[in-house]
Amino acid sequence: MSFVQALLSNAAIPVEDRQQALNRAYSDPGLPTANPTSSFWLRSPHPELAQAQSAELPSEAEVVIIGSGVTGTSIARTLLESRKPRKEAKARPAVVILEARDVCSGATGRNGGHILETAEEFTYLEASHGLEAAKKAMRFRLAHLQEILKTADEYGLTEETQARKVQFLSVYFDERTWEEALFRLRRLKECLPEETVEWRAYEKNEIPKEFCLPRARGIVAGPAGAIWPYRFVTGLLAHLRREFPQDLVIEANTPVTAVRDVTPGEATSLRYSVETTRGTIRARHVVHCTNAHVGHLIPELRGRIYPIRGQMSAQTPGSKFRNQGAEHSWLFNYDRGFDYLTQLPQSEAGEMMMLGGGFAQGEGGGIADFGVSTDSELSLYIDIHLSGALSAVFGRENWGSVPGPSVEKMWTGNMAFSADGFPWVGQLPVSLTKRGQKEEGHGAEWISAAFSGEGMVMAWLCGKALATMLLAHDDELLETESTDLSWFPEQMLVTEERIKECVLPRDINDISSSL
DSSP: OHHHHHHHTOTTSOHHHHHHHHHHHTSOOOSOOSSOOOOGGGSSOOTTTTTOOOSSOOSEEEEEEEOOSHHHHHHHHHHHHHBOOOSSTTOOOSEEEEOSSSTTOSGGGTSOOEEOOOOTTHHHHHHHHOHHHHHHHHHHHHHHHHHHHHHHHHTTOHHHHTOEEEEEEEEEOSHHHHHHHHHHHHHHHHHOTTTTTTOEEEEGGGSOGGGOOTTOSEEEEEEEEEOOHHHHHHHHHHHHHHHSTTTEEEESSOOEEEEEEOOTTOOOSOOEEEEETTEEEEEEEEEEOOGGGHHHHOGGGBTTEEEEEEEEEEEOOOTTOOOOTTTEEEEEEOSSOEEEEEEOOSSTTOOOEEEEEOGGGSGGGGGGGBTOOOOSOOOHHHHHHHHHHHHHHHOHHHHOOOSSOSEEEEEEEEEEEETTSSOEEEEOOHHHHOOSOOOTTSOOEEEEEOOTTOGGGTHHHHHHHHHHHHHHHOTTTBOOSOOOOTTSOGGGBOOHHHHHHSOOOSSGGGSTTTO
16 A cells, blocks of 8 residues: 555645545546456457346345456355255345446456465554564465465366466566565565465576576565456356356346335335346345445445556567466566566467556556546556566567567556555445444345455455355355354454544545555
8 A cells, every 4th residue: 555655645746636636536436437448358258148137137136246256256156155045946046246247347357367465565564453463464365376276176167267376476676676575575484484485585696597587686486376367257157157047146237326225114124225227126135346336336435445547468478488377477566666467378369468567657657547447548658668568577688579569458447445455345334335224134235345456365255254244144044154254354344443544535635644
């Protein structure tokens, strides 16, 4: 979160530009745009799921999940595998997933596919929340690599999704940032020795030539993963729909326009009316997995959760560059900002370099992308940066030439950041939603969102935790006795105290003392 504070308090950026960014953070993010940029990951839409729709929208559901990305998929999987079995052949579906556009066409279908945790924030977390909380948060993030790869294997998706473990190379180009990185790495290894056995530092004279990083001052290396995120989510949802044909309904191109209480005094366990462009569904529980768009249906979260636009590209490697897609992923740390990169292993999709980032090189050092919830336009300056970065980073002598256009696709996506840097996971209180009455054992509204650009090492287990909370809350749905959440970081929970304290100021003049 330090870059957000630096951006909003940067005196070199005109005050009016920073205030406009803050105003955008408090504005209605709206529904996902109807004309998004074209993501490489979506090049071959899933034939069964991309535009899945029932002939008629279900009128009832136990749980409505709004959003069909990795978070909603994780929640659906846990709910379906852990809930009580159906009592009646014609009972209402257990889970209905609603998606405003095609399935998985939002942030999950637009990210870098990078399962990467560098633990850069460990020392910050230790200073802010104490050693034990920092260790717990890091273990939570690091657990995603094994969890996602294991899930892909369990459902037979490893080959299709190109799910693989690699070694990340976090590259530094100047003395100051390298010394700071070494300090953080030493502290991390002191505090989490078992979890960081595979982590190491390469000084300049130790960097293997085959890394093709001639300008690197130093490299921190460790375990990471890479995956085709769209194929992972759609492949898993397709499997779940086959396994639970009566209990899982997926409705694409069905944007939710409002969530309301049912008619007062009506005797029903279905407490919410979920209004869509295709009709209304009554639901016992409503789960918000709309990330950057969450403030549209929950206005009180604006300023607590806010969007930032990111940019990704798919680029053809140079003729001299050896494919490292099964070996490495990369993070390039500059004096301002960073880029992140994976390479596809050899397949029918080519050996594309999947490069994202360039935020700090955007207009106003990134301020123009702050608070932007749409994914329909590109940033020209980020396009310029990403389009020319790879040959410089790897060295022109290692890169070679590129036949034809070097950039096959360039697209944007929107991320959700939170004012305190942690995801929001849990039951939404009436004070926030202005809907419903809090009653133990009955339905409720829930949220799992705001992964601050690190969804691949946050979202999956946040979804699992949220589903576990929902099941523990509702004894009519709970089948499993395992509702242990001791592994889940408390800082991510929704609480009244957090609602009160963790919010951006509305005036830019108050920003430096509050972040």
